[in-house]
Amino acid sequence: MNPHLSNNDMPPIDQPVVWEPADAEEALALKREHGANAVWVAGGTLLRTQWEGGIAAIPAHMIRLDTIEGMRSIIDETDYVQVGSLATLKQCGQHAALQQYANALYMACRHIAAPAVRNLATIGGNVASAVGDALPALLVHDASLLWIDGEHTPLHHEQAAVDWMEQVRIGRRSLHAVLLGIRFPKGPVISGHLPVQSSVAVESTPVDLSANAVSFWIDEHGERWRELCFFRKLGRREAFTPSLVTVAMRCWISESGELTRVRVAAGGGSGLAMRLLQCELMLEGRMYDATWLPELARVAAQEFSSYSDPFAEAPYRQQSAGNLLAAGLWESIRDMEEGR
Ligand SMILES: Cc1cc2nc3c(=O)[nH]c(=O)nc-3n(C[C@H](O)[C@H](O)[C@H](O)COP(=O)(O)OP(=O)(O)OC[C@H]3O[C@@H](n4cnc5c(N)ncnc54)[C@H](O)[C@@H]3O)c2cc1C
Numbered sequence: 635m636n637p638h639l640s641n642n643d644m645p646p647i648d649q650p651v652v653w654e655p656a657d658a659e660e661a662l663a664l665k666r667e668h669g670a671n672a673v674w675v676a677g678g679t680l681l682r683t684q685w686e687g688g689i690a691a692i693p694a695h696m697i698r699l700d701t702i703e704g705m706r707s708i709i710d711e712t713d714y715v716q717v718g719s720l721a722t723l724k725q726c727g728q729h730a731a732l733q734q735y736a737n738a739l740y741m742a743c744r745h746i747a748a749p750a751v752r753n754l755a756t757i758g759g760n761v762a763s764a765v766g767d768a769l770p771a772l773l774v775h776d777a778s779l780l781w782i783d784g785e786h787t788p789l790h791h792e793q794a795a796v797d798w799m800e801q802v803r804i805g806r807r808s809l810h811a812v813l814l815g816i817r818f819p820k821g822p823v824i825s826g827h828l829p830v831q832s833s834v835a836v837e838s839t840p841v842d843l844s845a846n847a848v849s850f851w852i853d854e855h856g857e858r859w860r861e862l863c864f865f866r867k868l869g870r871r872e873a874f875t876p877s878l879v880t881v882a883m884r885c886w887i888s889e890s891g892e893l894t895r896v897r898v899a900a901g902g903g904s905g906l907a908m909r910l911l912q913c914e915l916m917l918e919g920r921m922y923d924a925t926w927l928p929e930l931a932r933v934a935a936q937e938f939s940s941y942s943d944p945f946a947e948a949p950y951r952q953q954s955a956g957n958l959l960a961a962g963l964w965e966s967i968r969d970m971e972e973g974r
Contacts, residue, residue, distance in 0.1 A: 650694055654701040658782045658812050659789075661697050665810055666784055668695040674812060676700060676720060676759040679751050680766075699758070705814060708732065713820055716780075719758025719813045723768075724749070726757050734849065736818040738771035738882040741865040758813045761795075764802045769907035770882040771865055773799070773899035778817045784810035792817070796909060803906055851886070859886040859894070864966050866958040867902070870945060877902040879940075879951050881958045887967070891922040900938045900955040903946075912937045913959070927964055931956035 653672075655661040665672055672695035675681060684690040699705070705720040710731040717726060726732055727743035746767050747755060760766030761779070772795040779793050785808040795816075801807045849861045863884040869875035880902040885893045896917040901907025913934050920926075935956035940948045 648692075650692055650696050652696045652698060654698050657702055658705075658814060661699060661702065661812055662782060662784045662789075662810060664695070664697045668697075670809075671695050672697055674699050674762075676756040676762075677722070677754040678759075679747070679755040680759055680763050699812065700756075705758070715818045715820065717757055717816045717818070719761075719815050720756050721758075723747070723752040723755045723757060723760065727752065732818070735820045736771070736775045736777070737861075737863040738774050738865040738884060739768060739777075739818065742768045742771040742867070742880070742882070745865070745867045757816065761816065762813050764799075764807070764906060765901075765904045767867060767877050767880045767902060769795070769799065770880050770899035770901045772816065773907060773909050774863070774882045774884040774897035775818050776897070777819075779813055780815040780817065781808075781811045782814055783808050783812075786811070790814075799907060803908075857888050857890075859888050860970065861885075862887050862893075862963075862966050862970070864962045866962045868954050868958060878946050879903070879954045879958060880907075881934075881955050881962065883959060883962060885917065887922065887970075893917050893920055893922060898934070898959065900934065900959070902955075903941070903943070903951070905939075905941050905951070908939065910934055910937045910959075922963075922967060924964060924967075927960040930963065931960040934959045 653661075653664050655664060661674065665674070671693055673681065673693045675696045676699045681690070685692050700720055702720070705718040706725075707718050708721055708725060708729050708731065709716045709718075715731045715735050717732070723743040723746050727740060729740070732740040732743075743752070743757070746752065746760065757768060760768045761772065777795045779795055779798055780790070781793060782790050798807065851859050853859065861884070863882075865882045866880065867877045868879045869877050879900065881898075881900045883896075883898050885896040887893055896914045898910040898913040898917070899907055900910055910933075913930060916930065916933055931953075933956070935952040938952050938955045940951040940955070942948045
């Protein structure tokens, strides 16, 4: 434990004490000791804007997480890709395994903030803030979160991102949990409506730098299914701007145009990301046809619960989410048809 005091031995009033834990257990102990007077700091990019904007008070104790070893790497395992919570957005937006197996996250990380911010900002801070633009991507990839949590037995546990979002929504997230990493399962997602058995072979394709779809599998009838995955963000400017709305979608499409294992999510701004289950139900097992895209936009707009602020009214965000989804699906399929 290595506290950095701002001046000699005693901190002047209003100057926070900065702690440098060597491991996550020590970070938990510091939080337990200082409670609501302490915050975890990863890249500090979001916290700084909150402090500078007067949205949050500068805390008496800052607990650095970037002094903890072993939370920066992105590991490509057989069944999943694991991203350490201290991996920067830049790292995530450049990693080949994420491009292939968690393409919506890869794309999200390339569209959050500006390059200078992405050098510092971590994926853990984006997720743990509960309002980061990466969250819809986590939801469509069925990602799970790896926690060390002082309020949980056992201390270390893995939790589906969708379940954690629900805890946040109902105000029951643990305030004594450090996010250690995020796991993205590879291959087809588990669904109640599988047209194939779990023994189906998954084939990897060479990574295509431009295309959204990144892998195929062949079902027991020999039909080839291709992954379709996209992320879209709407901001107040073209680039380097906080989002008004973000959407992500992932599914598999057969050569005959049937969609399956559909995941749809929306979020953005300071709203909470959510899965759009009615959209998923509408698309599951359906043959793609551009004529029903306006219906998809309508269902998504109805289902997405958003909020109003001085920048945009809730109905605008809802309608935008629907339009982004319909347009994203249309563009992705057009790109596939054109071999991009
Ligand atoms: C100019 C600018 C533009 C931005 N644009 C965007 C944007 O387009 N989209 C977007 O989503 N964000 C944007 N941000 C916000 C921010 O940069 C990102 O959300 C970033 O990923 C946050 O990561 P961080 O490491 O800096 O988090 P921090 O600021 O260090 O922390 C954020 C929150 O998460 C908590 N936290 C951090 N790490 C952990 C952990 N491992 N376990 C538990 N809690 C943790 C902190 O206590 C804090 O509450 C922008 C910021 C700036 C300054």
